Amino acid sequence: MQRFRHISIRNLIAEAHGDPWAINASLQSGRPAQISGIAKALFNAAQSGDEAKSKFEEALRHFEAAWNHQNGDHPINDADEVERARQSLHLQAGQLPRIAIDLENIAGVLAEAQGFAAGQIATLGSRLRHIDDLLDQLRDLEQHMPLTPAERSELNARYSAYEHEAIRDTEDAVGQLESIRAKYSDTLQSSLTTLRIDGYDPQIIQTLDVPGTPFRAEPEVNRQKNQIEAFTKVFGHPPKSPTDWETAAALDSHSYDPKNGGVPPNIAIERITPVPGQGVVRTNLFIPGESVVNPQFDWPPGHDNLGDNRDFSATAGPESARVAITVDYENGIIVTRQNPSVDTKTGGIRAGTPSVSAVQKSDGSVLIKYSAADPFSPGGEALAKATTFDVNGSIAIAPTESGPVAGGIVTNFPAVEIYSDRAGETTPLVRSWPRFVDGQWGPMFGLEWHREIGDQEVLSRFGDQWPALQLPVLPPPITFPGLPRLPSPFPSLPIPLPGPVRIPLP
Structure with a gap:
């Protein structure tokens, strides 16, 4: 998490009604390399035809192009996963290639979402650092230069403009990150449905796929409405201040993760x-x-x-x-x-x-x-x-x-x-x-x-x-x-x- 001299991250999150850093952290907690490792293990254990091999290699290229190798993941034990899948799920050799392709597609989409999210956070951080530098210049001017009333009024107007710009940048990042996560979740839901049809239990990759697995999680778009309702139920009015919004988040009885x-x-x-x-x-x-x-x-x-x-x-x-x-x-x-x-x-x-x-x-x-x-x-x-x-x-x-x-x-x-x-x-x-x-x-x-x-x-x-x-x-x-x-x-x-x-x- 970045630190700034004049910008409060807590206030930005409250004013933007969303936490881009938390959304990014949720996405980055996924383990695409391990999902890809399962896919490779299942595919290598199967007797695959040319068509299946071509589809798998295409999905693998997608994953390898998107994965940045930054989190140091290692694929889980190949032999153990193949044996577990074949025995506990009673899978036949003919099912393994289809399942492997679906899993590799999930790994690729997750890795791609992680890359896009990291880029959004980097861009937001760069813009906020620039605004923080501008605020620092204003603060230095205010402390070391005699100002006329008109100049002080102009200074205050610039303070306000820069603060609103920081909020807008954060709001934009929240929107972009929520869009990335929603796109990933939609693709994932389709792949999970196919996995179930092919006989593979999607719960097996749930712990590797925390950021977007749609197991009936409360939609992120409902968060603000739910927090307002929870706060109003206790206090009789909607949240107004940053303190109110913090308590509203604590009172919100929904799970978004x-x-x-x-x-x-x-x-x-x-x-x-x-x-x-x-x-x-x-x-x-x-x-x-x-x-x-x-x-x-x-x-x-x-x-x-x-x-x-x-x-x-x-x-x-x-x-x-x-x-x-x-x-x-x-x-x-x-x-x-x-x-x-x-x-x-x-x-x-x-x-x-x-x-x-x-x-x-x-x-x-x-x-x-x-x-x-x-x-x-x-x-x-x-x-x-x-x-x-x-x-x-x-x-x-x-x-x-x-x-x-x-x-x-x-x-x-x-x-x-x-x-x-x-x-x-x-x-x-x-x-x-x-x-x-x-x-x-x-x-x-x-x-x-x-x-x-x-x-x-x-x-x-x-x-x-x-x-x-x-x-x-x-x-x-x-x-x-x-x-x-x-x-x-x-x-x-x-x-x-x-x-x-x-x-x-x-």
Whole structure:
């Protein structure tokens, strides 16, 4: 993500009603080389005629011309994929060439879309850098030159013109990128239909094809309308300010990322006393890798859950995390959102329900206690939350004259990032990487223990004033090879709070 001296990316996204960088990141997360590797493996295993060979070579040339090799992908094991496809899908040799051609076409279209998207982002970045330089010149002129009233008026007019130009450029990029993604999705849908007819399960490439696989994801064109409706349902009026739009995005109970298959998140909200001028504090709990191990009591084993596959990002939206907590000090609300989990083996998609409680001090400080579990956990979420197999912790946020500060104690996994969005500026408050293990085995080794994050003095202000976390009732006892939860190092005192207001989800 680019940084500018005088341009706020957050404000650009809000004013343009779309995030071109997020759309590009979604497209770039696809794995065309691996899809092409599957296609080559199937084609090489088949007895193909001249016509099939010609079509495959044409599709392969399309892919190789479009793929830029930048992400270092390597094809998956050829022999394993051929054997899996032929045995589990009961494919005959005659079906393999048609499937290979379809897969190679998908790889080519995806690689082409990635190239076009990267070009759009590069062009946008170049234009914004130019505008940023012009704004810097105006700022220098304003600070070092005596200006007449007429000159100052002209200066302000130029400021406004450059800012509007930056917004228009961002809007244009959003439109172009959405068009690229829509074209790719249309082509992909046609290819997936052909694959199904030929006997190949499209779910197999779902994890390689995250950016556009049309598994009933909410259309991007509906995002603004959905956010307006979600915000209006809670506050009685549409969003107006950038802060309003951030909260509207958190309240929006739709899934736009195709990997989530249109399955909605579970959202809970609680009211707090507003503290004007403190803006929004966003907390994202995210899995850095592509996937993590999801232990299941079945055979054969090998269940994985999709991760968020990213590094720290100040522009990550509420759908780019396993759990997102938004504290809106301007409107007086806390929004907690748990996004769907995806089982890569079965293709199952399910959203868990976060358990969250909060208490607020008279100075506006807020202490949030949360627990979230994998909805695919053996024995269910309730058992996971009652043992050690959940993501949990306590996060304290305190207003100050210079902006909010934050600190807390959280499980060693996953990654945690906290940002303050205030007066058009985004300030990182916490960026904490998983301790010990950050890869596929992170949940197995990182949920038992906790780590300190941020400013611990903020947390200590609450003393014994801790919110009572209401967990779901446990199911009947079952045999489960887990360890008992360690006692909390902090005393827990139930504080009478009104029950959380829950948003009805479709």
